[in-house]
Amino acid sequence: MQEISSIVSTSAPLLAAGRRMRRTPYTARVEAAGCRVFSVYNHMLLPEVFRGDVEDYHHLKTHVQVWDVGCERQVQIRGRDAASLVQRMTCRDISRAVPGQCLYVPLVDEQGGMVNDPVMLKFSDEHFWLSIADSDVLLWAKGLAAGLRLDVDCREPAVWPLAVQGPKAEDLVARLFGDEVRRIRFFRFATLAWQGHPLTVARSGWSKQGGFEIYVNDWALGERLWDACFDAGRDLDVGPGAPHNTERIEGGLLSYGNDFDNGNNPFEIGLEKYVHLDRDIDFVGRRALAAIRERGVTRRLMGVFIEAMQLPACEQGWPVFAEEQRVGEVTSASVSPAFGEGIGYAMLDRSHWNEGTALDVLVPGEGKLRARVTPLPFIAPRPS
Amino acid sequence: MQEISSIVSTSAPLLAAGRRMRRTPYTARVEAAGCRVFSVYNHMLLPEVFRGDVEDYHHLKTHVQVWDVGCERQVQIRGRDAASLVQRMTCRDISRAVPGQCLYVPLVDEQGGMVNDPVMLKFSDEHFWLSIADSDVLLWAKGLAAGLRLDVDCREPAVWPLAVQGPKAEDLVARLFGDEVRRIRFFRFATLAWQGHPLTVARSGWSKQGGFEIYVNDWALGERLWDACFDAGRDLDVGPGAPHNTERIEGGLLSYGNDFDNGNNPFEIGLEKYVHLDRDIDFVGRRALAAIRERGVTRRLMGVFIEAMQLPACEQGWPVFAEEQRVGEVTSASVSPAFGEGIGYAMLDRSHWNEGTALDVLVPGEGKLRARVTPLPFIAPRPS
Numbered sequence: 001m002q003e004i005s006s007i008v009s010t011s012a013p014l015l016a017a018g019r020r021m022r023r024t025p026y027t028a029r030v031e032a033a034g035c036r037v038f039s040v041y042n043h044m045l046l047p048e049v050f051r052g053d054v055e056d057y058h059h060l061k062t063h064v065q066v067w068d069v070g071c072e073r074q075v076q077i078r079g080r081d082a083a084s085l086v087q088r089m090t091c092r093d094i095s096r097a098v099p100g101q102c103l104y105v106p107l108v109d110e111q112g113g114m115v116n117d118p119v120m121l122k123f124s125d126e127h128f129w130l131s132i133a134d135s136d137v138l139l140w141a142k143g144l145a146a147g148l149r150l151d152v153d154c155r156e157p158a159v160w161p162l163a164v165q166g167p168k169a170e171d172l173v174a175r176l177f178g179d180e181v182r183r184i185r186f187f188r189f190a191t192l193a194w195q196g197h198p199l200t201v202a203r204s205g206w207s208k209q210g211g212f213e214i215y216v217n218d219w220a221l222g223e224r225l226w227d228a229c230f231d232a233g234r235d236l237d238v239g240p241g242a243p244h245n246t247e248r249i250e251g252g253l254l255s256y257g258n259d260f261d262n263g264n265n266p267f268e269i270g271l272e273k274y275v276h277l278d279r280d281i282d283f284v285g286r287r288a289l290a291a292i293r294e295r296g297v298t299r300r301l302m303g304v305f306i307e308a309m310q311l312p313a314c315e316q317g318w319p320v321f322a323e324e325q326r327v328g329e330v331t332s333a334s335v336s337p338a339f340g341e342g343i344g345y346a347m348l349d350r351s352h353w354n355e356g357t358a359l360d361v362l363v364p365g366e367g368k369l370r371a372r373v374t375p376l377p378f379i380a381p382r383p384s
Numbered sequence: 385m386q387e388i389s390s391i392v393s394t395s396a397p398l399l400a401a402g403r404r405m406r407r408t409p410y411t412a413r414v415e416a417a418g419c420r421v422f423s424v425y426n427h428m429l430l431p432e433v434f435r436g437d438v439e440d441y442h443h444l445k446t447h448v449q450v451w452d453v454g455c456e457r458q459v460q461i462r463g464r465d466a467a468s469l470v471q472r473m474t475c476r477d478i479s480r481a482v483p484g485q486c487l488y489v490p491l492v493d494e495q496g497g498m499v500n501d502p503v504m505l506k507f508s509d510e511h512f513w514l515s516i517a518d519s520d521v522l523l524w525a526k527g528l529a530a531g532l533r534l535d536v537d538c539r540e541p542a543v544w545p546l547a548v549q550g551p552k553a554e555d556l557v558a559r560l561f562g563d564e565v566r567r568i569r570f571f572r573f574a575t576l577a578w579q580g581h582p583l584t585v586a587r588s589g590w591s592k593q594g595g596f597e598i599y600v601n602d603w604a605l606g607e608r609l610w611d612a613c614f615d616a617g618r619d620l621d622v623g624p625g626a627p628h629n630t631e632r633i634e635g636g637l638l639s640y641g642n643d644f645d646n647g648n649n650p651f652e653i654g655l656e657k658y659v660h661l662d663r664d665i666d667f668v669g670r671r672a673l674a675a676i677r678e679r680g681v682t683r684r685l686m687g688v689f690i691e692a693m694q695l696p697a698c699e700q701g702w703p704v705f706a707e708e709q710r711v712g713e714v715t716s717a718s719v720s721p722a723f724g725e726g727i728g729y730a731m732l733d734r735s736h737w738n739e740g741t742a743l744d745v746l747v748p749g750e751g752k753l754r755a756r757v758t759p760l761p762f763i764a765p766r767p768s
Contacts, residue, residue: 007400007401007402008398008399008400008401009399009401011415011420012398013398013399013415013419013420013421013422014392014396014397014398014399014420014421014422015392015393015397015398015399015421015422015423015424016391016392016421016422016423016432016433016697017391017392017393017697017698017699018391018423018629018639018641018642018697018698018699018716019641019642019698019699019700019701019715019716020423020425020518020639020640020641020642021423021424021699023699023700031395031397035397036395036397036398037397037398037399037400038397038398038399038400039399039400039402039404039405039424040399040405040423040424041404043518043519043641048400049400109523109526109530110526110529110530115523134404134427135427135520135523136519136520136523136524137523138646139493139499139519139520139521139523139524139527140520140523140524140526140527141527142493142494142524142527143523143524143525143526143527143528143529143530143531144527144528144530144531145494145527145531146493146494146527146528146531146668147527147528147529147530147531147532147533148531149531156646245402255402255404256404257402257403257404257427258402258403258404262522262540284530313400313401313402314401314402314403315401315402315403315405315407316403316407317403331403332402332403
């Protein structure tokens with residue numbers, strides 16, 4: 001249990017079963033591969049650990065992993081007003097996106113609060129997918145569309161992404177789909193055939209190790225493609241894996257529900273470069289974000305180094321203190337093999353968000369640990 | 385593990401920890417009380433089992449239980465257009481509801497698909513709560529409000545319900561809040577003080593054993609109220625508990641995500657009495673539901689008796705056959721001590737939904753089990 005402490009509570013609760021926690025086409029394979037820890041993401045099972053937290057981490061950074069990210073649901077928006085609806089949902093200008101392009105699009109509500117931070121896939125001006133984090137974006141899209149009487153169809157298509165991540169990902173995916181995959185640029189996608197099935201393949205994924213996401217649109221294909229990845233990748237040391245908490249913090253990736261939620265605006269979480277108030281675009285939270293920009297934010301998500309060689313799972317915000325004054329909370333953290341100490345994100349008051357500020361973090365079971373503020377993303381560490 | 389097989393997978397996976405699976409004010413107490421099984425509901429932890437599936441069941445039907453249902457989030461809708469927005473969200477006429485009244489309100493989208501089935505609490509014409517099942521109704525409300533430019537404020541207030549359920553619930557709650565609670569009628573609520581804190585107390589809850597839901601609006605009060613329930617209820621044999629899968633199926637209660645979802649309309653799941661197409665009300669899915677009523681539905685959720693004295697957790701729909709023809713799927717099931725056999729819900733094709741129809745259910749690990757159709761709710765069983 002020590003090995004997986006950064007993502008499992010010390011009480012090691014069991015996860016109840018039921019259709020409300022939906023299985024994916026890959027769940028049976030994931031179980032057979034030894035996964036014993038899951039979370040629930042978009043009402044669907046998300047595997048978390050296979051061989052162990054640290055072993056999975058090194059494997060991801062060295063070889064290639066196959067991830068069941070079926071829980072990364074798609075919100076499909078089609079119709080004459082599709083581009084108009086997607087633009088209203090995000091503060092980022094999507095007008096220059098071309099078919100075949102992925103775009104990271106922060107979604108904001110009428111108060112400028114974050115709704116989700118999906119990757120948009122543009123198929124055409126009348127056909128988009130939002131590949132979402134853990135909130136029911138479909139309801140937000142449907143609500144707006146109904147209220148505005150837009151000519152669109154919004155639905156969750158039968159698509160379950162399978163991610164292939166790691167330094168050898170391109171080699172593995174090329175063995176399945178051909179060398180065409182090598183020509184797919186970062187955050188671009190193409191439709192490629194596997195055993196006669198046309199599938200959307202994007203160079204993307206929730207790691208910084210490179211790789212692809214394969215948007216599997218046929219349940220029955222899931223296990224066959226999973227097996228094919230393992231058959232084709234034996235000499236690449238392919239293994240099962242999952243989005244990794246340590247690796248994603250090292251890489252500066254934020255997690256909706258962990259590091260921010262509907263109570264945060266994009267300026268607080270370092271997404272100001274995607275707030276295009278200077279462009280002539282129409283989106284729901286425009287007025288609210290303009291007001292927030294005008295008055296400035298009073299707290300901000302920053303990186304923190306924490307002096308620790310072990311850390312428990314961050315189940316609640318860990319209070320952050322300067323002297324005895326509470327100045328924020330840690331939202332995610334893990335011991336980083338690459339940095340040789342704890343790293344994490346912390347939402348910090350303006351008075352204490354400057355680089356190098358010395359802080360104390362109150363960690364359950366560990367007491368107050370010394371920490372210091374660092375900008376995001378983390379500066380490239382020494383090789384691990 | 386046998387004891388809790390109806391709600392835990394045979395692989396007994398662990399639940400990962402992180403802020404994305406939010407704790408409630410009661411989680412520490414729930415853990416201390418021995419809960420080892422949780423699900424995730426509205427991005428929050430929901431305890432599932434304490435002393436064992438069967439023991440919890442009999443205790444609930446005999447004594448009184450305290451439930452951490454903090455995950456039953458509130459969507460608060462306030463403002464001049466609040467009543468108008470709530471009405472647009474539901475096919476049920478809410479115009480006759482009075483302040484202090486609870487109302488079960490199926491929410492439907494523009495296609496007549498179910499969005500959620502919350503209990504509405506009406507405080508005034510300009511102040512409602514929707515006490516929701518497991519989907520992000522807040523995003524649906526916000527989307528509609530933004531699109532329609534309604535004068536409302538929609539938010540998730542800091543409220544975590546604590547339920548007190550069971551035949552002795554009234555006695556226990558009266559000891560805490562005074563005999564006034566005895567005058568609260570079913571599906572009515574009042575504001576009552578506990579140790580100087582005014583709290584909304586409703587006679588409601590997700591069991592058929594009677595009881596109350598206490599809408600705790602102060603995190604720090606949570607553990608104190610939890611403890612007070614146990615201190616006051618010792619001679620009533622008060623115990624920790626949770627919504628119980630067997631008891632709720634016996635009682636005919638449906639679960640969003642298990643028995644129906646956005647792909648189902650109210651007619652398919654027996655909610656036609658709440659579809660008020662004959663009233664002069666304006667709601668989003670009106671046209672779609674009128675069309676569905678006109679053409680009729682081709683499948684329907686029915687009760688099934690299953691000849692079994694043990695059943696695994698229903699993690700995926702169990703296929704239902706008549707001869708060799710597939711005619712539906714079981715959505716939830718459990719062995720009922722009261723009925724002395726398996727009971728469950730099944731979505732069945734019109735050709736096979738009539739009472740008494742003989743069916744076979746393919747249950748993982750058990751093979752094909754004989755079953756027969758019965759109307760919902762189940763006919764009162766012999767006393768257990």
